[in-house]
Amino acid sequence: MSMKLMFYEDNAQSLIEEYTITDEQLRYTKSPxxxxxxxxQDHSRHAILAMDGDKLVTFFVLHEKDGVKPYTSNDKALLIRSFSTDYYEQGKGYAKKALQLLPDFVRQHFPHINELVLGVNVPNKAAQALYTKCGFVDEGRxxxxxxxxxxxxxxSMKDDDKCKI
Structure with missing residues (x-):
């Protein structure tokens, strides 16, 4: 698996059209x-593609500035939102790999960031387990x-090897 993260650009529109997201996934997230x-419409939102070769396998948004406010008072935090994996690519380790690549990607493109935050629906136990495995901590909020x-x-971007399983 030679995955990489990249910012969405309009020339990737066909990849977005081929991406499969189910109604069940849409209970928890917005579509790409x-x-x-x-x-x-909002330049503090950055659409991110997780690519395996030329295949889009995982999609999410990094939201800075006002986007993080409902989740943390840390103005150096970045919110991960609408994290999803293509329905036909689930169970292959892509979501975990995308999360493993994320700290370095953030350091490279958002060097001022010291924390990643995300919101996960309470009923979505599978996602919670994945995030926990990758070093995300439930701080009770x-x-x-x-x-x-x-x-x-x-x-915390200071704790480096949390998702190196």
Whole structure:
């Protein structure tokens, strides 16, 4: 698996159109199309593609500035939102690998960031287990999402080898 993370650019639109996200996944997240539209309107949102060769396998958004405010008071934090893996690529380790690549990607493109935060729906136990395995910590904060209560999890950029399993 030779994965890499990259910023979405318009020439990747066909990859987005081929990306499969199910109704079950959409209970917990917005589609890549919706997220790209939001990122076009809000320059503090960055659509990120996790590529395995020329195949888009995982998609998420890094949201800075006001985006993190509901989750943390740290203005040097970056919010990971709408994290999903293509339905046909699930169970192959791509989500974990994307999370392993993320700290270095953030250091390279957002050097001022010292914390990653994300919100995970309380009923979504599989995602919580993945994030925990990759060094995210539940610090007991809860916020209301668009459907369910959300557990806020945090990853300190100072703790480097948390997701090297």
């Amino acid at each position: 199309q919706e997220n790209i539209e939001l990122a076009r 809860r916020v209301m999402g668009f459907r369910d209560e959300i557990k806020v999890m945090s990853y």
